[in-house]
Amino acid sequence: MDEALAKKLRILADAAKYDASCSSSGAPKRVAGKGELGSTTGAGICHAYTPDGRCISLLKILLTNYCLFDCAYCVNRRSSNVARAKFTVEEVVTLTVEFYKRNYIEGLFLSSGIIKSPDHTMELLTRVAKSLRRDHGFRGYIHLKSIPEASPWLIEEAGLYADRLSINVELPTEMSLERLAPEKNGTIIQNAIQQIGERITQAKAEKRRFSPAGQSTQVIVGADATTDEALMRKSAHLYGSFNLKRVYYSAFSPIPDGSTILPLKSPPLQREHRLYQGDWLLRYYGFTPDDVADATEDGMFALDVDPKLAWALKHRSHFPLDVNRADREWLLRVPGLGARAVDKIVRARRHTRLRLEDVARLTSGLKRARPFLIAEDYHPSGGLTDRLDLRARLADPPKQLSLF
């Protein structure tokens, strides 16, 4: 690999890293046919982890970080002084194929700054995906970050080659968008998300290929004053109305050459973590947006207890629940019990009466679950759920995930 290309790679990988998503999941399982390259596994594979603990699954790069937009939270905004570079379509294709052959990656996650026009940029992104599929028989994962301002027919075309399309909501309110991302428009973003959502549903019904791994988005957390509750309601809306696969929450992080209108401090990473937990309650635990809101204090999740525990502490009268009798949907509300543990409990109790040591084999969260459970040989005596210090006993030690 020559040094000129390596230099571009360094600049354009650095420029792409603030997008949280790197997932290669959700694509229908495929394997390479004769002479082809690549497969998808369904759940995706993380090929390496960087010292920030995040997974490298895809080659996540920008086609270029030149950009005409001026979004304050973005390191690549036109008024930033970062080093700039631009790949050719062929260069991205080569890097993807050669990295893939060495088993470094699951595929490509390509995004771009807006150059010339949104349409021009979108056409270039699509050409990369098309060349990989057509010229190289590439069957690996392709995630394209779509440009919502591009003409709708270009998004139609991108969906034919990509496994996943995503459009970043970026900021949860129109007001923040106006202030921090002057060239962006909430309605345009929403329309594009809606278009992709409709086409994915339609294509599924017609057994046609269009972004088969669905659509995802990203919201930046902490760059404006939006509460966790508002973020969760926004996500519930996105999941409900547009059938999104994932909403990613990206704690706004200090960037080189940051803008003056950003807050001085980034939010604790723990806040991002709590948002993901709240998101899971919405998607896998049968919590309504109101339930999730109920787990917050003044709209914010506590940092020292997870949202499910926060909810249970507020609704102690529902507990303790009998593991040998309670309905599945109620067991899902028990802090420390994951969805898989609940399924195992429900299955096992058809054949046996579960004692506490049995439950211990089914979950790693027994410490948190214990005060809320009744087992064959166990009852949280002395009304454990009534104890005033219960929260303190179950809270995380005050050590926060901090920047260093």
Place this chain on the structure above:
Amino acid sequence: MESGGDLFGTGPQAVFLGPGADGTGFRAAVRRLAAAAVPPERVAWSVGEAPGLFGASAETTDAPPLALPRGVADLVARVVPHRDPERYALLYTLVWRVLHGERRLLEVSSDPLVHRLERMAKAIARDLHKMHAFLRFRRVEGAEPERFVAWFEPDHHILEAAAPFFVGRFRGLHWTILTPEGSVRWDTETLSFGPSGRREDAPPSDGFEAGWRDYYESTFNPARTNLAAMRAEMPKKYWRNMPETAAIPGLVRAAASRTETMIERAPRKAIKRDPVRAVAAMVDQAPDSLDALNAIIRRSEPLVPGATQAVLGEGRVGAAIAFVGEQPGDHEDRQGRPFVGPAGQLLSRAMAEAGIVRGDAYLTNAVKHFKFEQRGQRRIHQNPTAGEVSHYRWWLERELDFVAPRLVVALGATAVLALAGRAIPVTRARGPAEFGKGYAGFITVHPSYLLRLPHGAKDEAYAAFVADLRRVGEFATTLAA
């Protein structure tokens, strides 16, 4: 090697299995032991260390196959590659219990044995997953066709179980995977297992490793350093075979100071001038004329492959009436013009009778490419699906924006779907319609429908169609006034 011990006595039964994951031998042993009703506590399992036994089984049996629940057979297959010498004994105990009254034992995940076996299966799954993830190929320099070799050290006996993944992924490549326990080679056609290899048997470097390390370094965000999370997912034991991990110490050392610099350095004024004109030009990307739009449509590929060319709309910008049909047919596809086939000719005739001059109107289709099924020499028209109509609807919208007709006539159900955005039955909605756009609408049948009717019904239907077109003409005149 034969099994020892007295089959019907009470002494221990010895079983010898091959080294590694001897699934075949284990299955044979289980059949034999189960047929003789030997309880687990009377079996002594040992694993042979003899070289050359790779994949071979020392156990054979004539005993019939056992009918085990699918989950049990599956769990056995998943646990056999585990390196724990106790695995066979544990698995046989499971089989024994399942055969003796606990048929649904696997559903009881809280049972200590089930729990332990599930954890072993999980360890295997993780080992496989990490091998699929962390194995790195190096290209053999100068080899033609290109050939790749990897060295990997799994925790368990998983080489055979891991190989199919690499075949499915790198089917078109020649590659070899070397491990301390054996090797596997793929030549784009067949998979062959061989003796163990050494690290030195793999190429010492690869031309893309420096670039990959660059990528690894650049994608790391120093403001989020979290070493525990990294080590949990990528334990240190894997690092020596992963070229990118050489960068870790340097990245970690510099992380804190890099972040501080970012936070402390005051934002600088942009060096570049504000690209006012480029930003202004950016919003002008939409095609600015019908010709510009048509150029885009002409360039595009058909959504369903096969069509010769895109068939564009025809007529003048500013036409009072626009007719929207379904999609080009066989004749239209060859000639590149709308409504020139039999249905088009019928439409022309009806328009003339209704007093509409075809040349004054604008004619186009909801879908711009011909979709067909080839039957011998004939290309049989196929209806576009709702998805295809959606795919093309953006162009139709822009096209009508440019033409700006007073009245748009939807010919048939597909046109209605494209214009209204939802399906409306044509027979019921025939007549003036509202498409929610800046023009008036009218719904009637597609002329090809008239061609398909039986002879007796044709005349009447044609007369009704002409009557519709007459109303269209009058309607357009009213709108002009």
